[in-house]
Amino acid sequence: MKMLLERLGIKLPIIQAPMAGVSTPEMAAAVSNAGALGSIGIGAVDANGAREMICATKALTEGSINVNVFCHKHATANAGRESAWLSYLAPYFAEFDAKPPTKLQEIYKSFLEDDDKLEVLLELRPKVVSFHFGLPSKDKISRLKNAGILLLSSATTLDEGLIAQDAGVDAIVAQGYEAGGHRGMFDPSTSDHCLGQTELTRVFVSKLDIPVIAAGGIMDGAGIIAALNLGAEAAQLGTAFIGCPESSADKYFKAALQSSAANHTVMTNAISGRPARCLTNMFTAIGKRIDPSIVPDYPIAYDAGKALNAAAQGAGEGGYGAHWAGQGAPRARFIPAADLIAQLQIEMDAISA
């Protein structure tokens, strides 16, 4: 069996995390051209948008790329809960002379039900497709595999890792509790085990037969080498890339990442309806004040969250954004993605030497 890096077609044991809304074709291509695995996330766009993003990335690199899809279960709509949530948020909208939407939509179609996106992937054949929030059907998985695409899945517990392995994924992303953005829990209604990256990596390495990619709190060469010593074959870094010029994080997000807000990230479901690690801001403060069960299901709640952020930004207030970031946020660097990869390599070499 070939080692993971060889199968992925990359030289460095580094994967830039997909980060829908932050990663771009330019970022992914810069990373892939530098010898690591660049990723884009197509969970927040439709099949046409996915096609555009994949083609744009392929136009910029001949290297391997990873395309991430969201595999969440269909949202459970609940008109009463949704209207109560909009009423709860109304005073926040009012601060910006705005009104909440009258009705909330399930803004993202899950890959579980998106056959058009599957066809785009089968046609454009990125080297790697990765799953978040769960796994698609056996049929979708076998069609992707038959097309020669390597499959990754994030997992937050041993049970999820075993399910992904049994489903045939080629490697598992051990998403530690430190990681930024949405927890990949297959079922967010269950109690979060909160496993740290080192623990999850060690458990997967000892209990799974497929390669492990460590994720969560890795920001530098020392973190990558540590993950490799834990038995991971690669490390996935997301927050490390938010500050790159290729990132589509807006000016408010980048400013927050450079501020003291980065010193304290929190897990909140208030913005999107699913737990996600975020820089402390005005929206996470709402999350602290409420019972999480009053928030509508993902991604219905995200429709409200994005509307509130738009209203606030319209008034020049950037504190209601989905500033997804991991615990390593204070150590983010604001340099081009290719320079970051080069720096990481220098740091790794300094330790290995």
Added chain:
Amino acid sequence: MKMLLERLGIKLPIIQAPMAGVSTPEMAAAVSNAGALGSIGIGAVDANGAREMICATKALTEGSINVNVFCHKHATANAGRESAWLSYLAPYFAEFDAKPPTKLQEIYKSFLEDDDKLEVLLELRPKVVSFHFGLPSKDKISRLKNAGILLLSSATTLDEGLIAQDAGVDAIVAQGYEAGGHRGMFDPSTSDHCLGQTELTRVFVSKLDIPVIAAGGIMDGAGIIAALNLGAEAAQLGTAFIGCPESSADKYFKAALQSSAANHTVMTNAISGRPARCLTNMFTAIGKRIDPSIVPDYPIAYDAGKALNAAAQGAGEGGYGAHWAGQGAPRARFIPAADLIAQLQIEMDAISA
């Protein structure tokens, strides 16, 4: 400046965590005799008990030992909250034909106010004294330092680390969120940053001038090497030693550690009044059902917690114990402490080679 291991007088970069109620003179001595740093915790005994434990340990080893003290602020008694808590727990006591205590005591005297314990330490001069939950007064610190005792403090945030450094401690224990037992937060009323071991270690290594000891989720040689790669000068392991025959963990605790309960640890304040990571059991289930703010202050609540455990154990039910353990619990080994140290060394050598 000598390196930390040399100053501690140990050969291996391994510290056995103090774990009051689990560690014993026999455990600490076995660890120290094997070339690592053995620890005992004297937070749960008075000055006389501390004297006995330190003398018993010194009788078994000429190696360095670490004596840990609890530096919590004086508990805030609140008769109404305490009586409401006892009423809440009464049905649980009733299941075992028992009644809750009529009044709760502050069962542990903080080292902040315990001058007798200070005198014992100054007289017996263990190589190392470590602080948990905060720091003693400047006067206590300077008297310990003047006696030639090396000082460690646990810390869970950069702010706590800076306070400890400024107070003159010789090295900092980066207590990651994965770690078992009580969170070392100096002020448990503040919001927990939940920083994982890798993140906290990296932050301390880059921002502090004193050596860093990584703690949380480290169970094997790979974990130790990873921590050293992150820049720590040593690793502290607690959960790894609970299953040793030298441990005073009772039969219920050891059975739970070998059961599926070990697969899911949770942070709870229901047992002692402060957040602590515990194997999932009947007491942590109580913790899940309540608003944490109804629990009396630490260690007043612990008086009730220990009484409920005693009542339950009297009826053969071991599920109400303070089964403090870290996320690495499923990887605990049940071998003598000296054998465990030897194994860790073999595992470290296998990676370094």
